[in-house]
Every structure is written in structure tokens, then in C-alpha cells.
Amino acid sequence: MSWLEALILGLVQGLTEFLPVSSSGHLAIGRELLGVEASGNLVFEVTVHAATVLATIVVFRREILRLLQGLFKFKMNDETDYILKICVSMVPVFIVGVFFKDYVEALFRSMRVVGAALLLTALLLFFSDFASSRVGDRKTVRNGINWWQAFVVGAGQALAVIPGLSRSGTTISTGLLCGVKREVMAQFSFLMVLVPILGETFLDIVGGEMAASTIGTVPLVIGFLAAFVSGLFACKVMIALVRRARLGWFALYCAIVGTLVLIFA
Numbered sequence: 195m196s197w198l199e200a201l202i203l204g205l206v207q208g209l210t211e212f213l214p215v216s217s218s219g220h221l222a223i224g225r226e227l228l229g230v231e232a233s234g235n236l237v238f239e240v241t242v243h244a245a246t247v248l249a250t251i252v253v254f255r256r257e258i259l260r261l262l263q264g265l266f267k268f269k270m271n272d273e274t275d276y277i278l279k280i281c282v283s284m285v286p287v288f289i290v291g292v293f294f295k296d297y298v299e300a301l302f303r304s305m306r307v308v309g310a311a312l313l314l315t316a317l318l319l320f321f322s323d324f325a326s327s328r329v330g331d332r333k334t335v336r337n338g339i340n341w342w343q344a345f346v347v348g349a350g351q352a353l354a355v356i357p358g359l360s361r362s363g364t365t366i367s368t369g370l371l372c373g374v375k376r377e378v379m380a381q382f383s384f385l386m387v388l389v390p391i392l393g394e395t396f397l398d399i400v401g402g403e404m405a406a407s408t409i410g411t412v413p414l415v416i417g418f419l420a421a422f423v424s425g426l427f428a429c430k431v432m433i434a435l436v437r438r439a440r441l442g443w444f445a446l447y448c449a450i451v452g453t454l455v456l457i458f459a
Contacts (some may be wrong), residue, residue, distance in 0.1 A: 195230055195410075195413045197412055197413050199228050199230055199413070200409075201417070201420050202282075203224050203228070203398050204416065204419065206220050207242040207245070207246065207424075207425075208420060208422065208425035209424045209425075210363075210428075211246040211421075211428065212246070212362055213360075213428055213432055214362050215360055215444055215447060216354075216357070218239070221242075222302060222308050223308065237414075238409055238414065242417050242420075242421035243420075244256040245420075246389055246421055248425075249425030250429060252382065252426060253365025253426065254385060260273060261273045261277055261286070265277055275337055279344040280385060282344045282345050283351065284348060284386065286345070286348045289352070291390070293392065301398060302357050306360060306457040308358035308455055308459075310358065311359040312451070312452030314357045315358065315363050315448045315452075316448035318367035318371075319441045319445035320364065323370075323445070325370055325371045338377075338378035339369070339378055339382060343374050346368055347365050347369045347383070350364040351387065352369030353366050357362060357374070358452070366380075377436075380437050
């Protein structure tokens with residue numbers, strides 16, 4: 195992988211991680227168009243995902259600090275409740291990561307899977323827009339999301355390991371379909387991914403995945419920086435869109451791209 199290819203793919207990752215159009219799907223499409231060899235793809239993807247996690251931490255630094263301050267009071271409060279619900283949301287993706295990792299990695303070799311998953315993303319976005327417009331006043335729950343909703347959103351995140359199925363699109367859509375309000379999902383969706391991706395990065399480093407990579411250090415660094423900078427921009431844009439705008443245009447985009455992928459795969 196050249197530095198220019200790493201720059202392009204890093205920008206793609208950063209822009210599409212937060213927008214509901216599937217970063218993994220667009221990375222697969224980008225690699226196919228650029229002719230990047232499959233060797234080392236997982237390491238590069240983990241690297242650029244870590245960059246977008248860092249972007250998330252920067253954007254939500256005040257909220258994260260407030261949550262940690264509440265947690266270390268060592269009593270049940272709104273902050274502790276919120277963190278525990280994030281932990282509940284991580285259970286499904288933990289199960290997938292432990293028992294189905296090899297199967298998930300195999301899916302990245304199929305562009306047909308990417309195309310079909312993009313069409314599924316389009317359907318989720320369309321129906322979530324419809325559902326959110328019909329949500330009225332409901333019984334208030336602590337932090338705007340209950341335990342069952344947190345688990346269901348986590349199940350959506352676990353399914354989104356499939357390339358082409360947008361993580362942000364799936365988690366936000368799942369939350370909206372379950373009756374969680376837009377402003378609540380805008381933050382919960384982005385914070386719930388921090389620990390799983392950081393954990394995956396740590397395991398790859400400890401397990402020697404990084405050392406075994408055939409991708410050079412320079413492309414990895416360039417990809418990381420490109421994903422971080424573009425991720426900062428996309429994260430702020432997506433927060434505003436989820437809170438105020440409809441996601442139908444992203445559904446249309448995913449439908450078009452998914453159809454083209456299936457035609458030319």
C-alpha cells in the first residue's frame with residue numbers, strides 16, 4: 195500500500211465512519227477500485243478505526259470526563275447508569291468478536307456481501323426515519339434509554355461488523371426503531387463504540403497482528419492522521435444531522451451504491 199492509497203482510504207474511513215453509509219463497506223470498495231492487495235487490510239482497518247475513536251474522544255471529551263467523574267463517586271447516579279448501559283450494549287459485539295471473528299473476516303473478501311449490506315443499511319435508515327417521526331411522548335427513563343433498548347442497539351452494533359452494514363446507521367436506526375429519541379441516540383451511538391474498537395486494537399498489538407503486517411509504518415501513520423482529521427469533521431456533522439435532519443438521503447445513497455456494487459461485483 196502506497197502513502198497516497200493510505201491517504202485516500204484514511205479520508206474515506208474518517209468521513210464514512212460517522213455518516214450512516216458504512217466505513218467498512220467503503221473501505222472495501224476503495225481497496226477494490228485502487229487495486230490494493232488484501233494482505234494487511236485488517237491491520238490498516240484497525241488503525242484507521244482507532245483514529246476515528248480518537249476523534250470521537252476529542253469531540254465528546256466533556257461528556258466523557260463528566261461520565262468518569264460520576265463513575266468514580268462509586269454510587270448509582272446518572273453517569274454510572276449511563277456507563278452501565280453502554281457496557282450492556284457491548285455484550286453482543288463481544289460475543290461476535292470472541293466466537294465469530296474468523297467468519298467476519300472472511301466476509302470482507304466478498305463484494306456481493308458489501309452490496310447486499312448497503313441495501314440493508316438503506317432499508318434501516320428509511321424505516322428509522324419513518325419510526326422516529328411517529329414517536330410521541332413516552333414514559334421518561336433514566337438518560338433517555340432503558341436497559342432493553344441499550345441491549346438491542348448493541349445487537350445492531352454486533353450485526354454491523356458485516357462490511358457494508360453501517361455501524362452508526364445501524365445503531366442509530368435500531369435505537370430510533372425502539373423508540374429512543376434522536377438527541378439521545380446521537381451521543382449514545384458514538385460513545386458505545388469506544389471500548390470495543392480500543393479493545394480490538396489492543397488485542398491486535400498484543401497478539402502480534404501489527405508486527406506481522408506487510409503494510410509499512412508510513413502508510414499506517416498517514417492513514418491514521420487522515421482518518422482522524424476527516425473523522426473530527428464528520429462526527430460533528432453527523433451529530434447535527436441526527437438531531438435535526440432526516441436520514442432518507444443517506445438511505446438513497448446507500449441504495450444506489452449497493453445496487454452498483456451488486457451489478458459490477
